[in-house]
C-alpha cells in the first residue's frame with residue numbers, strides 16, 4: 001500500500017454507502033451536486049502528496065514506504081514543527097475552509113493509538129491493541145476518516161441514558177454476537193462522513209455515570225457498513241466560481257449518523273463498557289493539543305483570507321487610508337499575531353508525553369484555540385461592518401457577461417477597480433459573511449471542538465488559584481506608608 005491519489009480516494013467513495021440528502025438516497029456521493037465539489041477538493045489534497053514540490057512537507061518515508069505525515073508520531077520537537085508545516089500546505093491549498101481535511105483525523109487517531117498505556121486499563125487491553133492495529137492499517141491505506149464524538153441533542157438536562165426516555169436516542173450496546181457487539185442509536189454530528197472512508201465513534205458526548213456502561217463503546221467502521229445511515233443537512237453549495245468562489249468549492253457536509261442494529265466487528269472495538277476511559281480519553285491522549293496544531297495552522301490561513309478580503313474592500317471604497325478601517329484591519333492583524341504566538345509557544349514548549357509522542361504544550365495551545373475562534377468571528381464582523389450594503393448590492397456573473405456588461409463596468413466601479421473586479425471581491429465577501437455557507441463556517445469555528453462557554457470556564461477552573469490568593473493578600477496588606485520603613489528591605 002502507498003499514498004492515496006485523488007482518483008483512488010474518489011473511487012473508494014463509490015461503495016454503496018447509505019447517505020440521505022433532502023429525502024432521497026444518494027447513489028454516488030462523488031457525483032451529487034451537493035457533495036461532489038468538496039469531494040474533488042479533498043481529492044486535490046491527496047494529489048498534492050504526490051507533487052514533488054510538496055511531497056516532503058506532507059509525507060514521510062519509512063521502511064521504503066511513504067506515509068502521510070499526520071499519521072506519524074512526532075518523535076522530536078523538529079518532527080512536530082515539520083508536521084505543522086505539512087498542515088500549512090493543505091490549509092493553504094484549501095484556503096483554510098476544510099476543517100476536516102484528512103490530516104485532522106489522522107492526527108487524532110495517531111494520538112489515540114499511541115496511548116496504549118491509557119487504553120489498556122482494566123479489561124480493555126485487547127481493545128487497546130485493536131486501536132494500535134487499526135491506526136497502522138489506516139496509515140498504510142492513507143484513509144480519510146470522519147468522527148463523531150457528539151451525542152444526541154434530545155434533552156440537555158438529562159443524562160446520556162435518559163435521552164429520549166421511552167424512545168432512547170443515544171448510541172448504545174444492545175446485544176453481543178460472536179462477530180461483535182450490536183449497537184443502536186444516533187450521534188448528532190459527523191462532518192465529512194459522506195465523503196470519508198471510515199467513521200470513528202468515540203466517547204458518549206458527555207461524561208457517563210455509573211450504570212451507563214451500555215453507552216460505553218468506541219470503534220471505527222467503514223461508512224458503507226450495513227446498519228449505518230447518514231442523514232445530511234441541507235447542502236450549502238452554490239454554483240459558480242465567480243458568484244460563489246468559496247461556497248462552490250468547500251461545503252464540507254455535516255450529518256447525523258444513525259446506527260440500526262449495526263454489528264461492530266470485535267477487532268474494530270477500541271473501548272468497551274469502560275466509563276472511566278470514555279470520560280477521560282481526550283485529556284489523557286492530549287487530543288486538543290495534537291489536533292489543535294492543525295486547527296491553529298488552518299485558522300491562520302482562513303483568518304488571513306478574511307483580512308485580505310477586508311483590505312480589498314476598503315481599497316475599493318477608497319477608505320484604505322482612513323483611521324477606522326485601518327484600526328479594524330490592525331485588530332485582525334493583532335489577532336493573527338496572537339494565534340501564531342500561541343502556536344509557536346505550544347511548539348517551543350512541546351514535551352515528550354508518556355505515549356512517546358512529542359506534544360504541543362497544553363496551556364498555550366488551549367489558549368490559542370479559544371482566542372483564535374474569537375479572532376475569526378471578530379474578523380468576520382469587521383468584514384460585514386466595512387462592506388455594508390456592498391455585500392449584497394452586487395451583480396451576478398450573468399449580469400457581468402450579459403448585455404449590461406458595459407453599464408455594470410461603469411456604474412459598479414470602485415475607487416481603484418472596475419465594476420467587474422470590484423464585484424468579484426464583494427462576491428467573496430458575501431460567501432464569507434452572508435451565505436448559509438459563511439454562517440456555517442462561523443458556527444463551525446465556534447463549536448466544533450465543543451462548547452466554548454465550557455472551555456473558558458475550564459480555563460478558570462484549572463488556573464492556579466494559590467497564586468491569586470498570595471497576590472491578593474499582598475495588595476490588601478497595603479504598601480509602606482511615608483513614615484514606615486520599606487517592608488523586606490534592610
Ligand SMILES: Cc1cc2nc3c(=O)[nH]c(=O)nc-3n(C[C@H](O)[C@H](O)[C@H](O)COP(=O)(O)OP(=O)(O)OC[C@H]3O[C@@H](n4cnc5c(N)ncnc54)[C@H](O)[C@@H]3O)c2cc1C
Nearest residue numbers: 147148149150153156189190191443444447448450451453
Ligand atoms: C458545523 C459543526 C460541525 C461539527 N462537526 C462535528 C464533528 O464532525 N464531530 C463531532 O463529534 N462533533 C461535531 N460538532 C459538534 C460539536 O461537538 C458540538 O456542536 C458542541 O459540542 C456543542 O454541542 P451542541 O451543538 O449540542 O450545543 P449545546 O451543547 O446545545 O450548546 C448550545 C448552548 O447551550 C449552552 N449549554 C449547553 N448545555 C448547557 C448546560 N448544561 N447548562 C447551561 N448551558 C448549557 C451552551 O453553553 C451553548 O451556549 C460540530 C459542530 C458544528 C457547529
